[in-house]
Amino acid sequence: xxxxxTMISTLGFPIVCAVILAYVVKYMFDRYTTDINRLxxxxxxxxxxxxxxxxxxxxxxxxxxxxxxxxxxxxDNEKEIKDEVRGTGSKTD
Numbered sequence: 534x535x536x537x538x539t540m541i542s543t544l545g546f547p548i549v550c551a552v553i554l555a556y557v558v559k560y561m562f563d564r565y566t567t568d569i570n571r572l573x574x575x576x577x578x579x580x581x582x583x584x585x586x587x588x589x590x591x592x593x594x595x596x597x598x599x600x601x602x603x604x605x606x607x608x609d610n611e612k613e614i615k616d617e618v619r620g621t622g623s624k625t626d
Contacts, residue, residue, distance in 0.1 A: 540549050 537549065
């Protein structure tokens with residue numbers, strides 16, 4: 534405490550306050566920078582995991598769409614065959 538009083542008496546109160554505030558600002562800046570870097574790293578990892586999951590879901594949806602397309606084509610072909618057997622096909626000879 535006597536060191537601070539000596540600094541105030543030799544440098545002046547405004548200069549000592551400015552130095553203390555500069556130290557506080559540097560401390561806060563360093564702490565916030567560390568927190569932001571940690572959050573950025575966490576966000577990047579989460580984004581990568583989200584993109585991987587999205588790509589896997591897209592691949593699965595493409596497979597489901599392909600299977601549904603094949604089923605629709607099979608059903609349409611079976612319907613055409615039944616119509617031809619019954620003689621009600623829309624084809625003209």
